[in-house]
Amino acid sequence: MKVVLIGVGQAGGKVTQALAEFDNRMGFDAVRGALAVNSAKADLQSLSIDTCLIGQARVNGHGVGGDNELGAEIMQEDTGEVMGQLDGRITAEAEGIFVVAGLGGGTGSGGAPVLVRELARVYDIPVYALGVLPGRDEGAMYQANAGRSLKTLVREADSTLLVDNDAWHSSGDSVGDAFDAINQAIAQRVGLLLASGEAIEGVGESVVDSSEVINTFREGEISALGYASATASEDSAENINTAMSTARQALFTGTSLPDARTADAALLVVAGRPESIPRKGVERARRMVEDETGSLQVRGGDFPLDSDRLAALVLLSGVERSDRMEEFMKRAREANEQQAESDADPAAQFQNDELNDLF
Ligand code: GDP
Structure with missing residues (x-):
């Protein structure tokens, strides 16, 4: 993109x-x-x-x-x-x-x-x-x-x-x-x-297109990005497990909002040398992301990249319902109330008992 x-x-x-x-x-x-x-x-x-x-x-x-x-x-x-x-x-x-x-x-x-x-x-x-x-x-x-x-x-x-x-x-x-x-x-x-979505080499059906990134970012939603990588094997069959394990790691321990795993839509990108990216592994990992996020709209694809490693990127859209987001909003509301309480003006306290929009 x-x-x-x-x-x-x-x-x-x-x-x-x-x-x-x-x-x-x-x-x-x-x-x-x-x-x-x-x-x-x-x-x-x-x-x-x-x-x-x-x-x-x-x-x-x-x-x-x-x-x-x-x-x-x-x-x-x-x-x-x-x-x-x-x-x-x-x-x-x-x-x-x-x-x-x-x-x-x-x-x-x-x-x-x-x-x-x-x-x-x-x-x-x-x-x-x-x-x-x-x-x-x-x-x-x-x-x-x-x-x-x-x-x-x-x-x-x-x-x-x-x-x-x-x-x-x-x-x-x-x-x-x-x-x-x-x-x-x-x-x-x-x-x-x-x-x-910008790969010029190896353009094919399985290569991620920037429209897939754009379509995964849903209007009005919050998204998070997961990432993990591992050394790739020369043998692409061995990389089936690597694709699965890096995608799992990206989703379970590598997201930009820890523990955010529910999504309305998601995109899994597996990056690495085209010959080392296992077709079957990407598809299995994509299905795993579907199962774990509860989303039926999980796109999957490759990103040809000259690297000895295999990397998994998981873009999750609609993470606002995750525990992590709820925990954060609760923290923000409490902090806002604290600020309001320290305010001497009771009218302002009354106004501030909710998180207001900025404008
Ligand atoms: P501003 O210049 O007034 O917009 O304020 P900052 O950009 O410093 O925003 C403060 C917030 O950003 C705090 O939550 C900081 O922890 C965070 N922050 C400040 N600098 C950095 C940075 O370089 N990287 C990251 N990741 N967070 C930062």
């Missing part, structure tokens, strides 16, 4: 840059443009992709300090500037736009839903969100911000792909130490998913 990426806020910018670099290093050319938008000048200065500073009149390049309502207002006021910078970059070949943000902060949390809405109004191609959820141990403000941002994003975006900050790093690392590792994992895994 040919995409243009727009990172909003610190995490958004870093993840966007990591994705653009991975795509470039691999020579996939799925990422056709990358822009980082922020209200904090210093965060933009550390990036090597194109940047757009917003909110100068309000915060003078200093960021919004975790105030996502201010982040939303600033984006609202300066949308014209961002849209102007994008002019001419979202060409006819682009099949989707991804707005990337950490949902727990301020600029990305507040700004991403506003930007998604504006992009969806202007462009005919799907506008997706790639959102990073705060880990369990991040503070109440992060949880509350992310809850409201997510609610609004899901309403505005064609689909919202989530990565939980607790998911893709080794246990033992603090979330902070793990940022680089998480960003690299996102770049590789989401990068492979985007490129999987």
